Amino acid sequence: TITVTDNEAPTITLNDYKGSAINVTVGVETPMIAYTASDNYTSTEKLEIWLFVYNERGVCVSAEKDKFTLSKAGKYTVYVYCMDEAGNTAYVTYEVKAK
Numbered sequence: 001t002i003t004v005t006d007n008e009a010p011t012i013t014l015n016d017y018k019g020s021a022i023n024v025t026v027g028v029e030t031p032m033i034a035y036t037a038s039d040n041y042t043s044t045e046k047l048e049i050w051l052f053v054y055n056e057r058g059v060c061v062s063a064e065k066d067k068f069t070l071s072k073a074g075k076y077t078v079y080v081y082c083m084d085e086a087g088n089t090a091y092v093t094y095e096v097k098a099k
Helices: none
Strands: 011-014 022-024 035-038 048-054 060-064 074-083 089-098
Antiparallel strands (some): 011 035
């Protein structure tokens, strides 16, 4: 029996993100920015993608699949997590300013 172990994390990149905070409106549903995800074994459509949004104090204020709505003005960090079928993970972040 040959067993192939997947120890390699998937890759995830934000398309066209230049590093500046993105302005969003309080109370308005905001989609995640465009991304590209891939893995050495798991097909792209089977990768799990999640958004976690943290406020300036490091408190998670949202955990969703592809969008978020902020209830207060401020600066936030959005983490885009990617997990393959073997449980390997990767993430990227971007900043948003809610007004």
